[in-house]
Amino acid sequence: MGEQNDPIAELRNASKHYGDVIAADNVSLTIHRGEFLSFLGPSGCGKTTALRMLAGFEVPTSGDVLLDGQRVNDLPPYRRPINMVFQHYALFPHLSVFDNIAYGLRQQRPRLPKAQIARAVDKALETVRLPNYGKRRIHEMSGGQQQRVALARAIVNEPKLLLLDEPMAALDKKLRRDMQIELQTLQRQLGITFVLVTHDQEEALSMSDRICVMQGGKIVQIGSPRALYDNPSTRYVADFVGKTNFFEGMVTATGDSCQIRVAGFNLSANAPRALAIGQTASLCLRPEQIALQRNPSSEDRITIPVTIAARIFLGEHTEYLVKNADLGAFLVLVPRQAEAVEGGFEPGQMAQASWRDGVGLILGND
Amino acid sequence: MKPRFTTALLLLPAAAWFVAMLVLPLIVVFVFSFGERGPAGGYVPAFSFDNFLNLGARWTAFKNTMVLAPIGTIACLFIAYPLAYFLAIRASAKWRTMLLILVIVPFWTSILIRSYAWIFLLGGKGLPSLIAALGLGHIQLINTPFAVLVGIVYGYLPLMVFPIYVSLERLDKRLLEAASDLGAPPLNTFLTVTLPLSMPGVATGCMLVFILLMGEFLIPAMLGGGKVFFVGNALVDLFVQSRNWAFGSAVAVALVLVMLVTVTAYMRFTRRWSGGRDDISLM
Ligand SMILES: Nc1ncnc2c1ncn2[C@@H]1O[C@H](COP(=O)(O)OP(=O)(O)OP(=O)(O)O)[C@@H](O)[C@H]1O
Ligand SMILES: [Mg+2]
Numbered sequence: 001m002g003e004q005n006d007p008i009a010e011l012r013n014a015s016k017h018y019g020d021v022i023a024a025d026n027v028s029l030t031i032h033r034g035e036f037l038s039f040l041g042p043s044g045c046g047k048t049t050a051l052r053m054l055a056g057f058e059v060p061t062s063g064d065v066l067l068d069g070q071r072v073n074d075l076p077p078y079r080r081p082i083n084m085v086f087q088h089y090a091l092f093p094h095l096s097v098f099d100n101i102a103y104g105l106r107q108q109r110p111r112l113p114k115a116q117i118a119r120a121v122d123k124a125l126e127t128v129r130l131p132n133y134g135k136r137r138i139h140e141m142s143g144g145q146q147q148r149v150a151l152a153r154a155i156v157n158e159p160k161l162l163l164l165d166e167p168m169a170a171l172d173k174k175l176r177r178d179m180q181i182e183l184q185t186l187q188r189q190l191g192i193t194f195v196l197v198t199h200d201q202e203e204a205l206s207m208s209d210r211i212c213v214m215q216g217g218k219i220v221q222i223g224s225p226r227a228l229y230d231n232p233s234t235r236y237v238a239d240f241v242g243k244t245n246f247f248e249g250m251v252t253a254t255g256d257s258c259q260i261r262v263a264g265f266n267l268s269a270n271a272p273r274a275l276a277i278g279q280t281a282s283l284c285l286r287p288e289q290i291a292l293q294r295n296p297s298s299e300d301r302i303t304i305p306v307t308i309a310a311r312i313f314l315g316e317h318t319e320y321l322v323k324n325a326d327l328g329a330f331l332v333l334v335p336r337q338a339e340a341v342e343g344g345f346e347p348g349q350m351a352q353a354s355w356r357d358g359v360g361l362i363l364g365n366d
Numbered sequence: 367m368k369p370r371f372t373t374a375l376l377l378l379p380a381a382a383w384f385v386a387m388l389v390l391p392l393i394v395v396f397v398f399s400f401g402e403r404g405p406a407g408g409y410v411p412a413f414s415f416d417n418f419l420n421l422g423a424r425w426t427a428f429k430n431t432m433v434l435a436p437i438g439t440i441a442c443l444f445i446a447y448p449l450a451y452f453l454a455i456r457a458s459a460k461w462r463t464m465l466l467i468l469v470i471v472p473f474w475t476s477i478l479i480r481s482y483a484w485i486f487l488l489g490g491k492g493l494p495s496l497i498a499a500l501g502l503g504h505i506q507l508i509n510t511p512f513a514v515l516v517g518i519v520y521g522y523l524p525l526m527v528f529p530i531y532v533s534l535e536r537l538d539k540r541l542l543e544a545a546s547d548l549g550a551p552p553l554n555t556f557l558t559v560t561l562p563l564s565m566p567g568v569a570t571g572c573m574l575v576f577i578l579l580m581g582e583f584l585i586p587a588m589l590g591g592g593k594v595f596f597v598g599n600a601l602v603d604l605f606v607q608s609r610n611w612a613f614g615s616a617v618a619v620a621l622v623l624v625m626l627v628t629v630t631a632y633m634r635f636t637r638r639w640s641g642g643r644d645d646i647s648l649m
Contacts, residue, residue, distance in 0.1 A: 076546065077547050078548075103597060
């Protein structure tokens with residue numbers, strides 16, 4: 001979606017220090033108008049801090065925040081055309097659900113007509129699947145309901161930029177799916193730019209135009225979900241985005257096709273980042289890049305004898321945890337059609353795991 | 367059955383205290399108020415409404431109390447709120463404790479001694495002489511309602527500061543960020559979030575100060591110099607000096623009734639004002 005070269009917001013070498021803690025470390029990031037950007041990363045990696053700098057609650061210790069090309073480091077939050085859904089909701093306990101949601105609209109000058117506010121609030125309540133809840137008090141709502149009120153309170157303002165700090169963490173799967181679809185609709189209909197913080201990589205992969213993976217206050221990689229999935233730049237990203245098997249070994253050859261030696265196997269694949277001979281690195285293979293057969297295949301494939309340790313039925317796919325004495329345990333994803341040909345495997349059975357030499361990526365152990 | 371018994375047992379001391387120290391004296395005062403003064407003072411049983419019909423004689427005391435207690439409460443509120451706000455929200459954690467202690471320090475000496483200090487400060491050789499020296503004219507401060515008000519604010523300020531401080535301290539500061547995020551400038555954030563959420567503290571502080579002020583006698587006696595006296599002074603006079611216990615009791619009963627009416631009206635008012643919220647009622 002995001003129109004390239006039309007930045008709505010930008011962090012330029014922004015750092016935030018809290019005493020000795022470096023919550024954001026030289027973060028540079030351009031957010032394009034209309035795009036859906038996700039922050040992905042483990043707890044404490046600085047996602048909330050990045051959002052807070054954009055919203056105006058934190059002034060960067062160094063570096064700049066830009067909105068529409070203007071430096072806004074010192075612009076207070078109430079002057080920024082940005083709304084945020086807080087990780088801890090921060091709903092007003094002394095106001096009803098309706099008044100909470102209407103709060104932002106009532107701050108607008110010139111004042112909006114009462115009827116228009118009521119209509120907008122009711123629509124927002126419907127969007128978050130809470131019609132007729134307007135009169136309730138906040139403490140009369142469940143955790144998931146409160147989270148949706150927080151969401152409604154932000155989207156009702158139709159801001160240019162909406163920051164969402166884990167806005168669906170407390171929702172069940174079905175409701176979360178509904179909210180995800182609603183957010184995507186809003187993005188399309190109103191052209192709102194979204195920045196979403198999430199722990200849920202599936203959510204990030206399915207909703208985002210781009211994903212920004214963070215680690216220890218730094219941005220490790222930004223790219224489309226596909227780019228991140230297919231070409232992770234580091235082992236950390238590969239581990240965080242989708243499931244990955246890592247076979248750790250020593251680099252034996254570099255060049256167009258890199259080679260590592262893992263427990264007696266010589267494995268080759270592309271290396272996106274330069275590696276040195278002799279250093280430790282890992283071959284990263286996605287579970288779906290590996291096939292499972294009863295007999296060794298005749299093709300030009302790397303074939304490894306394994307024992308089935310566990311089977312997880314996933315509907316269209318079946319996931320097997322398999323074990324090899326030298327390589328250890330790894331995951332294999334078998335599509336339904338393949339299983340129909342080969343027949344399923346039971347835990348304890350022997351099988352042959354194989355992949356075409358050259359698939360996967362060799363990544364340093366950053 | 368059993369937990370109830372335990373509860374009753376635990377409440378027994380409080381109940382006994384309540385009956386012995388509050389209910390019994392109230393009954394005594396109520397009974398006395400219909401009696402007569404004995405020949406040598408004290409109380410002689412009787413049943414007449416004369417004492418109540420005579421209350422008009424002490425009208426000035428009631429008037430002063432009913433005017434200066436609310437004004438004193440409001441003056442305390444307007445001085446205490448900004449102070450509590452500063453302590454709870456603006457002051458750094460390092461300074462906060464220090465400043466809080468400073469608020470309590472006056473309690474370390476008796477109000478009597480501190481009132482003497484004010485007598486000097488407001489008396490002829492104090493502030494008025496300084497003002498005269500600056501050529502700003504001669505003014506009388508001591509023995510005026512203003513002096514009593516100064517004494518009231520000085521003496522009761524901490525009682526107002528603390529409840530407000532506690533309610534502001536407990537306020538979730540993230541709500542202020544949320545309001546700001548939704549476009550509310552600082553003043554609006556204060557009016558729509560901070561102030562309503564600190565109302566429990568304001569209500570508690572006002573009640574505390576107001577109720578205690580209704581019974582105040584020391585400050586008017588010392589800083590009002592017998593010119594500005596409260597119902598409390600009338601009671602001291604009637605029970606201690608003129609030993610007219612019966613009339614004194616009638617004045618006391620009248621004071622209790624006035625308090626009941628004002629406090630009930632006030633509670634009604636705050637409840638309506640806060641939209642019938644439970645968490646904002648009296649305490
Ligand atoms: N006000 C603060 N004072 C001191 N340290 C802070 C403060 N706020 C955040 N930090 C630290 O900064 C780092 C980044 O915090 P941040 O809240 O941005 O993490 P996060 O990625 O949002 O984590 P989570 O997923 O758990 O919400 C953490 O190590 C945290 O302890
Ligand atoms: Mg966070």
